[in-house]
Amino acid sequence: MTGWSIEAVDGGIGKVDVTNNELGAMWLIVDTGPWIFGKKVMLPAGVVDRINSEDEVVHVNRTKEQIKNAPELVDHYHEQMYRDELGVYYSQGGRGYLQ
Numbered sequence: 001m002t003g004w005s006i007e008a009v010d011g012g013i014g015k016v017d018v019t020n021n022e023l024g025a026m027w028l029i030v031d032t033g034p035w036i037f038g039k040k041v042m043l044p045a046g047v048v049d050r051i052n053s054e055d056e057v058v059h060v061n062r063t064k065e066q067i068k069n070a071p072e073l074v075d076h077y078h079e080q081m082y083r084d085e086l087g088v089y090y091s092q093g094g095r096g097y098l099q
Helices: 064-068 080-091
Strands: 005-008 011-022 025-031 040-044 048-052 057-060
Touching (some): 005 064, 040 080
Antiparallel strands (some): 011 025, 025 040, 048 057
16 A cells, blocks of 8 residues: 555545554554655554545545644654554544653
8 A cells, every 4th residue: 555645534645655464553654745744644544444445545534634733753653652652642533642
C-alpha cells in the first residue's frame, strides 16, 4: 500500500509512506505532504474504515484535523509505549495529545 492515498472523512490527507502488518501491531505511517507541511504521523489499523484497492485509496474514520493534531511520528515509533499513547489519542476520537 506504499504510495496509496489516505482519505479522511473530510478529504484527502496524504499518502502511505510505510506499512506494517505484524500481528497485534498493524499501522500505517502517513506523509501528509504539503497539507500540513510534510508532517508524518502513524495511524493504527483501527482507524482504517475501508480500503479501495482499485483506486489505491485507504479511507480512515478520522477528520483531517484529528490527523493533523495527532502526535508527530518519532524515531522510537516501534516502541510499545509510543504506540500505546497513540492508541489512546485515537481511541479518544483525537481529542487529546499525549507525550
